[in-house]
Amino acid sequence: MMDAAMVLDVGRQALLATVMVSAPLLGVGLVVGVVVGIVQAATSINEQTLSFIPKLVAEGLALLLFGGWMLGTLVEFTRGIFQRIPALFG
Numbered sequence: 001m002m003d004a005a006m007v008l009d010v011g012r013q014a015l016l017a018t019v020m021v022s023a024p025l026l027g028v029g030l031v032v033g034v035v036v037g038i039v040q041a042a043t044s045i046n047e048q049t050l051s052f053i054p055k056l057v058a059e060g061l062a063l064l065l066f067g068g069w070m071l072g073t074l075v076e077f078t079r080g081i082f083q084r085i086p087a088l089f090g
Helices: 004-043 048-089
Strands: none
């Protein structure tokens, strides 16, 4: 039967998987945003597309680079949850 410890463990694993999968894209977006912001402040260029286009390109490249790892992490988490179903509800 499922008790509070099992629920907390599944929740902890879900949060950890979420952080691990989202961290690469959030990190790339943060770094590119800061760099573009510094360039905009230094050059006094306040064009909205100047900040959007580099982020879009960097996020696309990061998704190509980290996408396989992110998918593998999600598949591993999902398999672990499915394997635990008999123990959780059994």
